[in-house]
Amino acid sequence: MDIDNIRNMLRTIDGQIMGLVLQRWSLMTGVAAWKKEHGKPIHAPAVEAANLERILESAQAMGLDADFATEIAAAIIKHSKDRQCELLELDTMLPTIQPPIGELRTNLLKLCAVTAPVYDNEYDQWGRDDGSQTGGPSGRRDKAIHAYRKREAKLIDDVIASLPQHELALDIGCATGPVVKSSLEDRFEVVRAIDVSEDMIRAAEASDHQWPGHVEFEATEVRAQLPAGDNSVSFLVCNFGTASEALPNHWQEIHRVLAPGGKALLSFYNKEALSNFWYYPGPTTLRAHYNYRNDTVEVWVGGTAFTVFAQGHTVESVREGASAAGLAVEIQTYPTLYSLLPPFALKAPHWGPLCDAATDMDDKLAASEVTRGTYITAVLTK
Ligand SMILES: C[S@@+](CC[C@H](N)C(=O)[O-])C[C@H]1O[C@@H](n2cnc3c(N)ncnc32)[C@H](O)[C@@H]1O
Numbered sequence: 001m002d003i004d005n006i007r008n009m010l011r012t013i014d015g016q017i018m019g020l021v022l023q024r025w026s027l028m029t030g031v032a033a034w035k036k037e038h039g040k041p042i043h044a045p046a047v048e049a050a051n052l053e054r055i056l057e058s059a060q061a062m063g064l065d066a067d068f069a070t071e072i073a074a075a076i077i078k079h080s081k082d083r084q085c086e087l088l089e090l091d092t093m094l095p096t097i098q099p100p101i102g103e104l105r106t107n108l109l110k111l112c113a114v115t116a117p118v119y120d121n122e123y124d125q126w127g128r129d130d131g132s133q134t135g136g137p138s139g140r141r142d143k144a145i146h147a148y149r150k151r152e153a154k155l156i157d158d159v160i161a162s163l164p165q166h167e168l169a170l171d172i173g174c175a176t177g178p179v180v181k182s183s184l185e186d187r188f189e190v191v192r193a194i195d196v197s198e199d200m201i202r203a204a205e206a207s208d209h210q211w212p213g214h215v216e217f218e219a220t221e222v223r224a225q226l227p228a229g230d231n232s233v234s235f236l237v238c239n240f241g242t243a244s245e246a247l248p249n250h251w252q253e254i255h256r257v258l259a260p261g262g263k264a265l266l267s268f269y270n271k272e273a274l275s276n277f278w279y280y281p282g283p284t285t286l287r288a289h290y291n292y293r294n295d296t297v298e299v300w301v302g303g304t305a306f307t308v309f310a311q312g313h314t315v316e317s318v319r320e321g322a323s324a325a326g327l328a329v330e331i332q333t334y335p336t337l338y339s340l341l342p343p344f345a346l347k348a349p350h351w352g353p354l355c356d357a358a359t360d361m362d363d364k365l366a367a368s369e370v371t372r373g374t375y376i377t378a379v380l381t382k
Contacts, residue, residue: 021076028080032087041095042084045289045298045305048077053303074342098294104309105196108245111299111306112175112197119176119200120207147359151334151366152239152377156183156265159379160235164261168192169235172222173242177204180215188234190214196221196246222246228257236264241288241297241310241375244269248311251325258382264327268376269297271312275339275374290374315371318378327380333373335362 035042052073059069081093098104115122160166160183169184171177174193184191191214195201201219205211220227226236226247236254238247243266247254254264269290270276276292289298290312297310313321315331322329337358341351366373 024076024080025083028083029087031080032084035084036088042081042088042090042093043095045300045307049300049305050303051077071342092293094291094293095296096293098296098309099307101309104296104307107306108308109197109199111301111308112195113199114301114304114306116176116197116199116203119203120178147335147338147362148375149240151363152267153182155332155377155379156237156239159263159265160184160187163234163263165234165259167234167259168228168232169237170194170226170228170233170257172226172236172238173246174204174217175200176207177209177211177215177217179237179239180204180211181209184235184237185212185215188214190216192216192218192228194218194220194222194227224250224253226250226253226257230256231259233257234259234262236262239265239267239377241267241269241290243267243378244290244297244310244312245308249321251321251327254380255325255327255382258327258380260382262382264378264380266318266378266380268313268318268378269310270333270371270373270376271314271317272372273333273339273374274336274372278340313376315376318376322378322380327382329381330379331371332366332377333371334366334375334377335359336365336370336373337361339374 032042034040052070055069055073056066059066085091085093156179166188167190169188169191171179171184171191171193174180174195175197177193180191180193184193193204193215195204195217196219198219201217204217211217218227236258247266254266258264271292273290273292276290278289288300290296290310291298292312295309295311296307299306299308315333318331319329335358338355341355341358362373
């Protein structure tokens, strides 16, 4: 076929695509009216996750590149939500009211049940490997998690090396025990690893790893009180955003349980993070979206989105909480830019320099005055 014919066909197809986009666009008036009548937020993660999964499946069945299909679908969904905001004169597509806490807790347990069997494969060892360009199991798109884990693992090790004593370590929200394995079991006399999810604890205990006798796993929900005596803990860790879930405002309790000179490493979602304003509906490179409007986190796993409780903080609120409890505090935020890159776009090799530049800048921004990183990592000292 000659090039003029091909160009004519392309023009026709482009016109058809635009016609379909317009048809879809015009249906938003009805969707917006229905959402208003039923008090539903514009952003409906469970519906989007299921839709994207369906699109992915049909793309794969047709032999279309799945990331390309997601990119198109994501852009269309994003514009549809913007249109609904415009029609309803809303300044956010996000839900602004927090769902009942019991519902969020049920979601967390469901999320853990789904992720426990694959958790080690997905998240373990990332802070420990050679830092290769491909990142985790999904390649470059997981590099933000990879970079975060790596940085956090180093920080945990540095904090442990600076402790005056290594008696009891407490890991709150231990999941299947990646931190116990990499940083705690060889360095403390006793390690207590706690998680609300029985699925996570069972998966930890059933893993191939031989846990030493001084490591105890416990399926318990941490509530207002920490499960430890006064002045008994050399090191408390609650990492990878988990302090937002399990220790939202536990400053006095942390002061109570830490031994003199003891330290805690907490990781919170940042209320001021740039990534809170994510553009695409698909999972970010961190796979979890923090909603600063209602203190929840949306975790996307395949065709499902689980919304769970997460109390976000600002650098200022962490500083104030820790200082009021008499704890010294050092703070970083990380990553700032990498978590803005849409995951499906990161596959193409020509994005490599952008990814590397974002990582370099994130390293520099971590301890700077610009506190817009996705996670706030705080090291508290009694
Ligand atoms: C981000 S994940 C795991 C982080 C893990 N330390 C790591 O390095 O991969 C958070 C974990 O915290 C647990 N969790 C959340 N809230 C909790 C609570 N109130 N008490 C105990 N565990 C909790 C969840 O069940 C989940 O396994």
